[in-house]
Amino acid sequence: MDVATHHTLEADSIWLAYQEQKILQNIYIKLETGHITGLLGRNGTGKSCLMRMIFGTLRGESQSVRVNGDYISHPYLQAGLISYLPQHNFLPKQLRVKEVCQLYHVDFEAVCEHFEALQQYRNTRIGDLSTGNVRLIGTLLVVLLPVSFTLLDEPFAALSPLAVEQMRKVILGQKPHKGILISDHSYEDVVAMADETYLLVPVGRSIRLKNVHSELAEFGYI
Incomplete structure (x- = not known):
C-alpha cells in the first residue's frame, strides 16, 4: 500500500465475549494517516483485545475492519498495511539484533539514529539483552516499519x-506517513500526542472524547 497516500481504517461491529461475559460491543474507531489516535480505558475494558481484532489475529463473534471503505478480513496478511506492538516480547531470543532488524526490513543504522546507545548491541542476541532494551528495540521496529x-x-x-521522551519523538516523526493507534498506562503521554482520543468503558463501549480531561474525570478514568 502506498504510504504517501491518505488512507483511513475503520473498525466497528466489534463483538467479543468470553464464557458469556461481554468484553467488547458497540465499538467504533477510526484511524487516518497523518493522525495519532489515543485509546484509553481501565484494565479489563478490552484495549489489547481490540487492537488484536483490528490487526486480525483475534476473532470475535463479529468484527468489521475496513480500509478506504473496503472490508479486510485479516489486515495483518496485507503487505504494507499494518504493524502491531503487543505487550509481550515477540522478538526471537536466538537472533542477534542486526538479524532481527533484517527480519523486519528496518535498517539497523536507522534504529541507532534514534537511540545511539543501541549501536553496541549490533551482534548481541535478543535473549542476552535487558528487558528494557528488548522492549525498546521491539517498539522501534514496529514503529519504523x-x-x-x-x-x-x-x-x-x-x-x-528519557527513553520515553525520545520514543515520543520517534512516533511523532512517523505521524505524517501513518495512522497510529496508541494505548499506554501513561495516559498523559497519550493525550499529549493524540489528535483524537477514544475511551473504552464497561461493558466494551467506545466513546470518542471531545473535552478529554473533563470527560476522563466524568467517566472515572482519572
Whole structure:
C-alpha cells in the first residue's frame, strides 16, 4: 500500500465475549494517516483485545475492519498495511539484533539514529539483552516499519523517562506517513500526542472524547 497516500481504517461491529461475559460491543474507531489516535480505558475494558481484532489475529463473534471503505478480513496478511506492538516480547531470543532488524526490513543504522546507545548491541542476541532494551528495540521496529497503520500497545512500558521522551519523538516523526493507534498506562503521554482520543468503558463501549480531561474525570478514568 502506498504510504504517501491518505488512507483511513475503520473498525466497528466489534463483538467479543468470553464464557458469556461481554468484553467488547458497540465499538467504533477510526484511524487516518497523518493522525495519532489515543485509546484509553481501565484494565479489563478490552484495549489489547481490540487492537488484536483490528490487526486480525483475534476473532470475535463479529468484527468489521475496513480500509478506504473496503472490508479486510485479516489486515495483518496485507503487505504494507499494518504493524502491531503487543505487550509481550515477540522478538526471537536466538537472533542477534542486526538479524532481527533484517527480519523486519528496518535498517539497523536507522534504529541507532534514534537511540545511539543501541549501536553496541549490533551482534548481541535478543535473549542476552535487558528487558528494557528488548522492549525498546521491539517498539522501534514496529514503529519504523513502512506501513500505513501502526497499533501500539504500551509502547512506553519498561522504558526510562528519557527513553520515553525520545520514543515520543520517534512516533511523532512517523505521524505524517501513518495512522497510529496508541494505548499506554501513561495516559498523559497519550493525550499529549493524540489528535483524537477514544475511551473504552464497561461493558466494551467506545466513546470518542471531545473535552478529554473533563470527560476522563466524568467517566472515572482519572
